[in-house]
Amino acid sequence: MLELKSLSKTYRTGDAALTGVSLQVPKGQIIGLIGPSGAGKSTLIRCVNRLVEPSSGEILLGGDNLVTLGRRDLRTQRRRIGMIFQEYSLVERLTVMENVLSGRLGYVPFWRSFLRRFDAVDIQRAYQLLDRVGLLDHANKRADALSGGQRQRVGIARALAQNPELLLVDEPTASLDPKTIRQIMRLLTEICAERNLPAIVNIHDVPLARQFMQRIVGLRAGQVVFDDAPAALSEDALTRIYGAEDWDAMRKSDTEEDESESDTRRDLSEIPA
Amino acid sequence: MSSQYPTTWRRPPQVLTDRRWRIALQVGLLIYLVLAFGSIDVNWQRVSEGLERGQRFVMGFLQPDFMSRWRDISQGLIESLTMTLTSSVVGVMISVPIGIGAARNLVPRPVYLVCRSIVAVSRSLQEVIVAIFLVAMFGFGPFAGFLTLTFATIGFIAKLLADDIEEIDETQAEAIRATGASWFQLLNYAIQPQVMPRLVGLSLYRLDINFRESAVIGIVGAGGIGATLNTAIDRYEYDSAGAILLIVIAIVMVAEYSSSYLRKFLQ
Incomplete structure (x- = not known):
C-alpha cells in the first residue's frame, strides 16, 4: 500500500534526520515506529504527507509517487492520508x-x-x-x-x-493519562481493523508498542535498525535502537504501573456510587 | 551543621560588570543633567503672561459655553464622528489583506516584503504630518481627514494582525494543511478562528484612537471638531473651547468603556 524507497531528509541546518529509509506498509497493518528522541520518527511521518519536504527518495502510495507532486495534486493526495497529532491539534x-x-x-x-x-x-x-x-x-x-x-x-x-487510505499517527497518547492512553490505542487499532486501514504510529512507549502494534520498526539516528514482529523485540534489539540501558528494570516498573492502575480501578469500584 | 557556606548573597550586576564603568556612567549622567538644566532659557515675563492666559482658559473650562457656538460645534462633531467611523471601516477592510500578506508564515517572501513595507511606510508617518500633506493635496475639510485616518489605521491594524498571525499555534494550521485544504481554506479554518477575537478588539480600539486623532488633525485643517476647537481658541473664546474639550473627553470615555465592554463580551 505504502512504500518508502531510500527516503532521505537533510534539514537546512545540515542535520540528517533520515538516511536511506526503505519501508513497505501493506494494507491493514499497524506499524509502530519507535526510537529515541531525535531519531527522525516525526520527520518520517511528516515526509509522507509532505508537511516536511523529503530531500531524496520515493514515497509510493498505491503506485502514485508523492514526492514529485505539484501543489494541486498534493492536495488531492493529502486527503488520502489521515493524520493524528500529539497535542490533538484541533482548532x-x-x-x-x-x-x-x-x-x-x-x-x-x-x-x-x-x-x-x-x-x-x-x-x-x-x-x-x-x-x-x-x-x-x-x-x-x-x-x-x-x-x-x-x-x-x-x-x-x-x-x-x-x-483515508492510510493513517499517520504522531505520538497519539503523549499527553494523556495511562487509562485514556489504552482507550485511545484500543480505539485506533479497532478502527484500523474495521476499515482494513494501514497506519504508521510514532510511539515512544515501548511496552505500549509491544501491546498494540502488529509490527515494530526501530529508528536510530535516521536509519532503520529494527523491523520485525513485536515478539522479536529482544533486549538486544532495544539496545540497538536506544543504546545500552537496563531494560528489565524499565519493564518491571511498567508492570508496577499497570498493577497500581488496576489497583486504583479496584479501589474506585469499591466506592459506592 | 557546617558553616563553610556563605550566608549572604547579592544579585551580581548584569549589564556593566566593571564597577568603574558603572560609577563613570552615573557621574556622567549627573553632569549632563546639570548642564542641560543650565541651558534652558526661561523668559519669566512670558511665563507670567502665559499663566494669566492659562487662568482665563481654566475659567473658561469652569464656565463652558455650549450654546453660543452650538451650530459650529455640532457640525464639527458630526464631521468628526463620520470621519472616525468611515475611516475605521475602510481602514480595517484594507488592512486585513495587507496584514495577512505581512505574516511570514503564510505567504511567499516577495509578498511578505511588499506588505511589510506598506505597513512600515504607514507607521513611520505621524498622523499630523500625513494630514498636512493630504490637506495640501485635497484641500481643507473632512475628506483629507478621512484619508489620513484610513492611512494610519492600515499601519496599525495590519501590523498587529500580522504579528498575531505569526504567533498562532502552528500545529493547528499543520493539521488543517494535512487534510488537503487549500490556502484559503487554511486561512478560514486554522488562522481566522485563532486571530478573530483579537482583530475585533483591535478594530474597536482603533475606532476610539481615530476619534481622538480626528480632533488633533482638525487643527492642521483636516476638518471635524479639531477645526472648530482651533477656531474657538484663535478667537480667544475659551468658554466655547472648554465646551468642545469637555464633549471630546465625554465621547472618548464613552467609546473607551463601551469598546472594552464589547471586547470582554467577545472573549
Missing part, C-alpha cells in the same frame, strides 16, 4: 463538528467550506464518526471545552472524515 475555537468536517476540506470548494455548507453525505458521515468515537452529544461544543481524551477522539474522527 480550539471551532466547534467539534467543524473540526470533524475540516477533514473534508480537501474535497469541497472554498465557498462551501466558508459558508459551512457541506454535502448532506459529509454531515451524515461526520455524525456517524462522532457516534463511533462516542462524542455524538458534544457535536456543538467548542473543541477547547473537551478533555484531552475527548479531543484526541475528535482528532481521530477528523482524520477518518477524510476517508
